[in-house]
Amino acid sequence: MRTSLKELAKKSGYSVNTVSRALRDADDVKASTKSLIKQLAEEMGYIPNVVAKNLRLGKTNTIGVVSADSSNPYFAEVILAIEDAARSHDYHILLVNTEESPEGEREAIDTLIERQVDGLLIIPVFGEDANLERLKNLSVPFLLVGRWLPGLEDHSILTDEYDKAKQVTSLFLANGHTHVLHLAGPSFVSSSFDRIKGYRDAHSEAGIPVNEDLIVETDGHIEDGHRHINALIRKELPFTALFAFNDLVAIGAMRALKEAGYLIPQDVEVVGFDDLDLSRYLYNSLSSVRIPKQELGRIAFESLFEHMTDPKKLYRRQTIESRLMLRETTTFENIGDSQIQGGIK
Template identity: 40%
Template sequence: MRKPFITMADVAKKSGFSINTVSRALNNKPDIREETKARILQIAQEIGFVKNRSASLLRSVETRIIGVIMADSSNPFYSEVLKGIEWASRKFDYQIILVNTERATKNEIRAVSLLMERRVDGLLIGPVQESRKHIEDLIHRNYPTVIVGRHFDQMEIDEIYSDEINGGKLATQHLIDQGCRKILLLNGYSYKSPSHMRQEGYRQALEAAGIPYDPSYVHISDILPEDGYRAILHTVCKGMPVDGIFCYNDIVAFGAMQALKDNHYRIPEDIAIVGYDDIQYSGWVYPPLTTVSIQKHRMGFEAFRMLLNRLQGKRKKTQRKILPVELIVRKSSLHLQKEGQRV
């Protein structure tokens, strides 16, 4: 059976000070002598006292807890964003409650309700984007919320995301510069804002180079390695002429690369390939993957700071922050440029 928690009364009894004095010391109040405070804190630590934050919250309007809702925390992209959020929460003395929705809208809606019931001060949401009604409800409630890594058209809500159109341009232009003319886009579902923005960048780069945009060269699927693998079987392996591939993310690219190897295509000699996100494994696959790098850790940190500024009343207008991206050139697409070059 679990031992009962050490209480403030236990600290008072052990130290010989009143409960009121112990309370002032443990709550870092100014009207107490430093040596008294130090003695009480030492005894509290020695006997294993842990502050009852729930009791404190009952006396406070704020909880100093932020709810974090992410579509897939196992995805290396989200794990890096979460590191930024956690770093900021420690820096600003907040706690977070994380809910992983497993890319299911029903789980996301339930998570929003659950975290509001827990009276979190605000929400950071990396949404699935299949539905927007529950996000609109948060706006109507004026509930402090920041959308992370996604963009909602015609919605007045704080957002932070990457310059996805430019990312799509950079990836496609790089393949064009390598001599590619039949460029296949392995894209995610169109309800995701990065999907349609990256596709727009892809289209703009093709048209700027005088290459007609062909919708049949846009393959839509989910965004896991097996989806990248199957996409190659359904396109390249069925005779579609392809000399370059731009993938929605690095994970899709990993699957696509394996399918190409299994079917005796050389990378990049036969088909050059570019990913997106620059996750930590991208430089370790063979050949090392050219990819669009986004500022994942910064995105998480800045999202938290945007929410904090809203909570502290430092900002009332809706803010949209777009982070720059860059192309990291590695051997998977390398014909003319040097590996490791940043564009």
């Protein structure tokens, strides 16, 4: 049974008020008394009632984090950075995964609000009206991490997804690839929307029509890349370059290409997105767009902390620059890690 403050007071011979102030290191309690009470508290296994303390202070020093996909290591890296930044400010996180479900997202937000979190960092599902209205009426500060929602763009911490998707596609086109396959992400993810737009605009600027058959929606998982490439090979749809929604899709696609006898990059050049740690250690190290995941997580928490500290602070959209990392799955010049510097805009 949990030891109460009253039991600790009785055992120590001091009043509940004195014991409480001693445990809080109050200046008006003698050092010897503090030492005695703290030692006794440790011996008795006393654990402070954080809930009661939070009710007194009007905050919990906890933020809620709503993640989209527990199987994706990209989100794990961002969340770890959020947690590290939170810990440096004496905050803790409560994490809930939605598995990209709108219903799961609503339940996650409601659950975290019930836990009286001081703020929310959310990786949202795109285009759900009910969820959008729920967010607009939240009673706590919140930010959207790595994705945006219409009408709430100012709440977003993003990376330059459109710019980098356009850059990758333009590089392929400039190097003679007229059949660039884009294994896109799910339609309910804003990142997929931005990357498809970059892909289309690159074609437009190059004066090359987009073959709609070369834009294929996936769910963003390894098995999707493998399955869709196999289907496209069976259809005999020609492509010589592949721009994948993320590294996971690219890895699955590369496996299918290898099984079908294609050489990378001789027959098909491949670029992913996110630049997961494992991507550098593949047999053909993967060219990819490196999203600064640690920076994204850190800035997300620090920005949320500013809003929790000053509720009147205006929200503004922030964009962090990413880098194109050129490795063994492409034949562009200067193979190796690009040194383009990122930053925040």
